[in-house]
Amino acid sequence: MKDVLFKIISNVCIAKNTYECVLEGDTSAITAPGQFVNLKLDGFYLRRPISVCDSSEGRLTIIYKVVGDGTERMAATAPGAEWLTLTGLGNGYDLDKSGDRPLLIGGGAGVPPMYMLCKELIKQGKKPTVILGFNTENEVFYKQEFTNLGANVIIATADGSVGVRGFVTDAMADLDYTYFYTCGPEPMLRAVYEKSLTSGQFSFEERMGCGFGACMGCSCKTKYGNKRICRDGPVLEKEEIIW
Amino acid sequence: MVNTKVTLCGIEMDNPIIPASGTFGFGYEFAELYDINMLGSFSFKGTTLEPRFGNPTPRIAECASGMLNAVGLQNPGVEKVISEELPRLRRVFHKPVMANVSGFSVDEYVETVRRLDGEDDIGWFEVNISCPNVHGGGMSFGTSPEMAEKVTREVRRVTKKPIIIKLSPNVTDIVSIARACEAGGADGVSLINTLMGMRIDLKRRRPIIANKTGGFSGPAIKPVAVRMIYQVYDAVRIPIVGMGGVSSAEDVIELMLAGATAVEVGAENLVNPYACRDIINSLPSVMEKYGIRDLTDIIGAAH
Numbered sequence: 001m002k003d004v005l006f007k008i009i010s011n012v013c014i015a016k017n018t019y020e021c022v023l024e025g026d027t028s029a030i031t032a033p034g035q036f037v038n039l040k041l042d043g044f045y046l047r048r049p050i051s052v053c054d055s056s057e058g059r060l061t062i063i064y065k066v067v068g069d070g071t072e073r074m075a076a077t078a079p080g081a082e083w084l085t086l087t088g089l090g091n092g093y094d095l096d097k098s099g100d101r102p103l104l105i106g107g108g109a110g111v112p113p114m115y116m117l118c119k120e121l122i123k124q125g126k127k128p129t130v131i132l133g134f135n136t137e138n139e140v141f142y143k144q145e146f147t148n149l150g151a152n153v154i155i156a157t158a159d160g161s162v163g164v165r166g167f168v169t170d171a172m173a174d175l176d177y178t179y180f181y182t183c184g185p186e187p188m189l190r191a192v193y194e195k196s197l198t199s200g201q202f203s204f205e206e207r208m209g210c211g212f213g214a215c216m217g218c219s220c221k222t223k224y225g226n227k228r229i230c231r232d233g234p235v236l237e238k239e240e241i242i243w
Numbered sequence: 244m245v246n247t248k249v250t251l252c253g254i255e256m257d258n259p260i261i262p263a264s265g266t267f268g269f270g271y272e273f274a275e276l277y278d279i280n281m282l283g284s285f286s287f288k289g290t291t292l293e294p295r296f297g298n299p300t301p302r303i304a305e306c307a308s309g310m311l312n313a314v315g316l317q318n319p320g321v322e323k324v325i326s327e328e329l330p331r332l333r334r335v336f337h338k339p340v341m342a343n344v345s346g347f348s349v350d351e352y353v354e355t356v357r358r359l360d361g362e363d364d365i366g367w368f369e370v371n372i373s374c375p376n377v378h379g380g381g382m383s384f385g386t387s388p389e390m391a392e393k394v395t396r397e398v399r400r401v402t403k404k405p406i407i408i409k410l411s412p413n414v415t416d417i418v419s420i421a422r423a424c425e426a427g428g429a430d431g432v433s434l435i436n437t438l439m440g441m442r443i444d445l446k447r448r449r450p451i452i453a454n455k456t457g458g459f460s461g462p463a464i465k466p467v468a469v470r471m472i473y474q475v476y477d478a479v480r481i482p483i484v485g486m487g488g489v490s491s492a493e494d495v496i497e498l499m500l501a502g503a504t505a506v507e508v509g510a511e512n513l514v515n516p517y518a519c520r521d522i523i524n525s526l527p528s529v530m531e532k533y534g535i536r537d538l539t540d541i542i543g544a545a546h
Contacts (some may be wrong), residue, residue, distance in 0.1 A: 001275060003517065045461055046305045046514060086516070100294075207301040207451075210513035211313060213272045215265065216317045217303040219296065226296055231272070239471070 001088050001212055002029035006060060014063070015134075015141040018109075019075050020053070023060045025085070030055040032092025033117035034150045034183070034203055034235050037062065038211035040084040041073050047086065047125075048074070049211050049230070051183070051203070053112035054119065060087075063112040063141070089211050090234045093117050093201055098126055099178025104151075105192055106166050107133040107184025111114065111142060113203060117181055118151050129154065131176060133168035139159035169195045190243055202241060203234045244532045246537040247523075248510070249283070251482060251505045252430040254339055256283035259495065259538060260523050263368065263486050264289050264343035264409075264507035265314065269328045273512070274335035277520045286341040286369050286505065287324075287332070290359070292351045294320035300499050304442040304451040309461020310510055311440050313454035316345050316374055321355050331364055339366025343409070345374055349397050352384075357401040364452030368404055369484075370394065371412030373436035385411040385436075388423035395427030398441035405430035407484055408477075412467055413439050421433060421475045433484035433507065434475060435468045457532045460510040462488045469501045476502025476543050490515075492522050500545040 006025035014020045030037075030052055037060070038047040048070045054061040066075050077083075093113075098121055106114040111132050112126035121128045131153040134140050136159045146153045155163030156171040164171040168184070169191045180200035182192050189202050206229040213231030220227055222240040227233055247258040264271070264286040276318050297317030304311040320329065321344075332340065342365045346352035356368055372385035372394055384390045395408055408424040410417055412435035421432050437458025442451045450456075468487025475483055485503025489495060490511040498506050511518040535541055 001516075003515075040514070044305065045307070045309055045510075046303070062356065207303045209303045210266075210516070212516060214268045214516070215303070215312065215513050216268075216314045217312060218300060219302075219314075219317055220300065221296060243351065 001086060002026065003084060003086050004029075005082050006085045008077060008081050008083070010079055011075070013075070017066045018063060018139065018141055019066070020061065020063050021063070021074070022082070022234060024058060024086075025060065027060050027087065028057045029056060029088025030060070031088060034093035034121055035088060036211070036234065038086040038089055039074070040132045041070060043073070044070050046209065047211060049089070049208050051113040052116060054116045056188055065109040078219060086211060090230060091232065093181055093203070093204050093235050095120055095124065097199070100126055101176065101178045102126055102128050103172070103175060103177035103180040104128050104130045105133070105172070105182040105184070106130070107168055107188040108135070108139070110182070110184030110188070110203065113183050114181070115142060115145065118146060118149050122150050128152070129177060131156060131168045131171045133157075133171070133184065135159065167191060169184045172196070193238065193241065193243070196238070198239050201235050202238065203237060204229050205234070245527045245528055245535065246539070247530070249504055249538055251484070252367060252407065254405070257281075258283045258523050258526060259499065259503070259505040260519050261285055261341060261484065261495055261505055261507045262512055262519050263507035264371070266509045266512040269332050270336050271331060273516060276516055278446065279336055280338060281523055282338070282519055284338055284341050284366060285336070286343045286507060287328070288318050289316050289343045289345045289371055289374065290318050290321050290324050290355060291316055291345050291347075292321055292355045294318065294323065299342055299453040301451060301453055302457070304457060306440070306442060306459065306461065306463065307313045308463035309419055309459055310451060311442060311457030311459055312437070313457035315454065321358050325358065325362065329364060333364060338384050340364050341367045341369050341407070343369045343371055345371045349394055352394050353397050353401055356398050360402045360404065365404060368398070368402060369407045369409050370398055371409045371436070375413060375437055375456065385406045385420060386414050388419045391420050392423040392427035395424045395429045401426035407431040407433050409436055410434040411436050412471055417471050418474050418478045421479050425479045425481050429481060431482040431484060431504075432475060432479065433486065435464070435471050438467065461488070462486070462490055464488045465494060469497060472498055472503055473500040473545065476546065490518065492526045494506040495522060495526065496529065496535070496541065498532060499541050500543070502543040502546070505544050
């Protein structure tokens with residue numbers, strides 16, 4: 001964990017209500033895909049937890065959806081501005097369990113962490129298949145970016161405007177995979193849990209106070225005891241989840 | 244050179260800064276960031292006799308200049324605190340710690356304190372009779388002078404360590420509660436706990452917090468804290484640990500002028516994990532700016 005001042009390099013709308021923001025600063029505390037950062041915005045008391053989409057030396061990419069006052073403020077912030085950011089929060093995904101053909105399932109605002117995960121898995125010589133789920137065509141983002149990494153990409157939209165008609169679970173039907181990783185809204189996670197044939201890892205969201213394990217604001221019960229989503233999560237294993 | 248040392252209930256502290264219970268866990272998360280031995284002390288996570296998961300989530304809601312929480316005293320229970328948390332804490336913190344305890348009956352407060360009493364690292368007990376987020380206990384002891392006095396008196400029987408009673412601001416007359424604690428044998432009082440509040444989600448048309456209500460903390464509540472500390476200082480002879488919206492060395496001085504001997508920092512730790520370090524580091528220069536040579540000189544100086 002490290003508190004770092006990040007400078008905004010770009011902050012652009014890439015799909016409906018969805019922004020990609022590239023930041024410059026010390027990323028050394030970010031050690032695994034699936035971790036998140038916690039941004040301090042002027043005029044808001046609590047920080048904003050946002051998942052890491054990509055991280056390399058000195059450069060952090062986040063993708064966020066405008067859902068409230070905080071993310072609205074973020075979207076209105078111009079390049080050059082700076083955000084104090086707690087980095088390297090949460091456990092992140094465990095890549096060692098992936099097997100040769102992992103399945104990555106991202107839904108909406110749960111798509112971004114799949115990008116760094118996909119990149120790292122491919123670096124390790126794995127052959128990931130990625131399912132990206134959205135409501136409709138104008139919400140789709142990063143199809144090309146995942147394809148450019150070398151992944152097999154399947155798009156699912158609830159209204160069928162592009163790709164497979166239906167939910168990510170409809171796109172999962174005939175796939176053969178060794179393990180899975182997922183992030184998205186809770187109903188989607190639950191559907192993936194029911195439908196999945198292998199073990200896997202789920203990334204959860206919760207309203208947080210601190211984001212680093214001090215306040216117990218985001219606790220949940222698991223089969224392995226109480227866990228803090230921010231510190232012991234956000235990634236939980238399929239076997240420990242209690243719905 | 245300025246003197247930041249203060250003495251709280253007979254124990255000298257290097258400075259008056261104490262992270263407040265529930266915002267600092269058992270210290271380890273912060274020990275990763277800085278040497279927490281620079282703190283005056285800290286008040287550990289509210290401990291009950293039995294383990295508690297606390298309330299369902301969401302437990303947190305943001306407000307203008309503050310936040311609501313309804314964690315509901317999640318803690319591993321006193322036995323695990325003694326067998327697991329305190330030994331780990333000992334590795335990162337080497338000063339007397341403040342043991343924050345809660346209960347749902349007088350017996351539970353007494354038993355929890357009795358079990359912790361043998362732990363040498365505990366300097367003070369902070370007895371929380373003011374948690375707004377649990378039902379059938381917590382705050383109900385802190386809203387009646389009779390109950391506050393009874394809890395204090397019974398806890399007094401089982402420990403010789405200083406007892407500081409943590410008071411609720413959710414009362415008509417905090418002075419009468421503070422007086423009752425003093426009459427019951429308290430060595431000090433700490434105030435204020437959070438103010439009970441609520442926020443509603445406009446889209447869902449329901450309270451944001453699953454518990455519906457939560458405790459309001461953060462910079463917005465500081466004037467309430469200053470007022471109550473000021474009033475209680477006039478009414479009791481025992482020392483006051485002040486808290487409520489503290490985020491700077493200036494705030495620390497303000498609460499001390501109102502009557503606090505030591506000052507707890509709560510919500511700010513969650514927003515800036517370095518808050519206590521920063522406050523301690525800036526305290527000497529802020530003291531100099533206001534012509535303060537010895538912090539002890541300003542306790543209650545606004546009266």
